[in-house]
Amino acid sequence: MRAKKFIPLVAFVLLTGLLFRGLSIDPTALPAARLGQPFPPFAQPELLSGDEISDAALTPKPALVNVWATWCYSCRVEHPYLLSLAEQGIPIYGLNYKDDSAKARDWLEQLGDPYRLNIVDVEGSVGLDLGVYGAPETYVLDADGYIVHRHVGVLDEAVFTRDFSRWFPVDALPKRMPAIGVGL
Amino acid sequence: MSRFETVLILSALWCLLAASSGARAVVETYEFSSQDLEARYHLLSQELRCPKCQNQNIADSNAPIARDLRVVLFEQLEAGATDDEILAFMVARYGEFVRYRPGVDRQTLLLWASPGLLLVLGAAGLIRHFRQRRDRTLGLLTDAEQDQIEQLLREPRA
Structure with missing residues (x-):
């Protein structure tokens, strides 16, 4: 009988817990439908060379595939960090999403080019196959070419350390870092 | 107004x-x-x-x-x-x-089942409520009241 008195309290605690949990859930986060699948096949021009490339061109792996465009402000924000990742030897392939190729080439010339290559996707068809719904987005391809992670939004060091670094162990990276300025 | x-x-x-x-x-x-x-x-x-x-x-x-x-x-x-x-x-x-009407799978099962669950819960609550009211109007004692009486009877007189 006495237990009955606590029902409202228990209900209140449960509801509060549920709602509190809800506060820390990002409602715009989408499940990535392509996880665990290989990168969708494509045949598109490369941004700088103009050659037609296919998904076979995405080597070496593991690698990042970064969806970007010159119209995307957040892409400018994350660009310096991509440069530093590239400098650490992490292969990054760009998907130049629904962009003007001339503007994209200017951007790379002015801000630096972190990409091993860039897939030109003016129509957004590769993006659609990948399940992209905005830019920037960054995908991780594992050593076998499977999509194992997707990040929507700006990629920075905190995000990389938390969600990406497990696929890029420090000692496995090719040593391309110049031996200057790294005084510890 | x-x-x-x-x-x-x-x-x-x-x-x-x-x-x-x-x-x-x-x-x-x-x-x-x-x-x-x-x-x-x-x-x-x-x-x-x-x-x-x-x-x-x-x-x-x-x-x-x-x-x-x-x-x-x-x-x-x-x-x-x-x-x-x-x-x-x-x-x-x-x-x-x-999809606004997702297929039924492990993830969406609760979503699809919740209207039915809520209906059952609501119906159970209503039935309980009406039973209690009927008992009260009939002058019957609730379980709680019965318990209380028994407890009072069991208590030694001061």
């Missing part, structure tokens, strides 16, 4: 709102080869959710991705794809999320 006036104004506002919402869908022209395809286009575009602006369907949304999905929908309809094929295509890329 009288109560009648308030009701009048509120209903006028409601009508205005209802009228404007009909004109909200994005205007685009597609040349369909048959009316049947056009009808299916309208149905499907209202059932597919825009991945970018999450509380709009792709028919209502102005987001570029919603436009892309409308184009894909149009092309696939014209190419003779069935509704199931089109939905499967969308789900493969954007997940069950993209």
Whole structure:
């Protein structure tokens, strides 16, 4: 009988817990439908060379595939960090999403080019196959070419350390870092 | 302001709102080869959710991705794809999320079952409530009252 008195309290605690949990859930986060699948096949021009490339061109792996465009402000924000990742030897392939190729080439010339290559996707068809719904987005391809992670939004060091670094162990990276300025 | 006036104004506002919402869908022209395809286009575009602006369907949304999905929908309809094929295509890329009526699987089971569960819970509550009321009007004692009496009887007199 006495237990009955606590029902409202228990209900209140449960509801509060549920709602509190809800506060820390990002409602715009989408499940990535392509996880665990290989990168969708494509045949598109490369941004700088103009050659037609296919998904076979995405080597070496593991690698990042970064969806970007010159119209995307957040892409400018994350660009310096991509440069530093590239400098650490992490292969990054760009998907130049629904962009003007001339503007994209200017951007790379002015801000630096972190990409091993860039897939030109003016129509957004590769993006659609990948399940992209905005830019920037960054995908991780594992050593076998499977999509194992997707990040929507700006990629920075905190995000990389938390969600990406497990696929890029420090000692496995090719040593391309110049031996200057790294005084510890 | 009288109560009648308030009701009048509120209903006028409601009508205005209802009228404007009909004109909200994005205007685009597609040349369909048959009316049947056009009808299916309208149905499907209202059932597919825009991945970018999450509380709009792709028919209502102005987001570029919603436009892309409308184009894909149009092309696939014209190419003779069935509704199931089109939905499967969308789900493969954007997940069950993209459907306003997701298929039943482990993740959506609770979602689909919740109306039934709530109905059962509500019905159980109502039945309980009416039983108690009936007992009270009949002058019957509730379990709690019966317990209380027994406890009082058991207590040694001070």
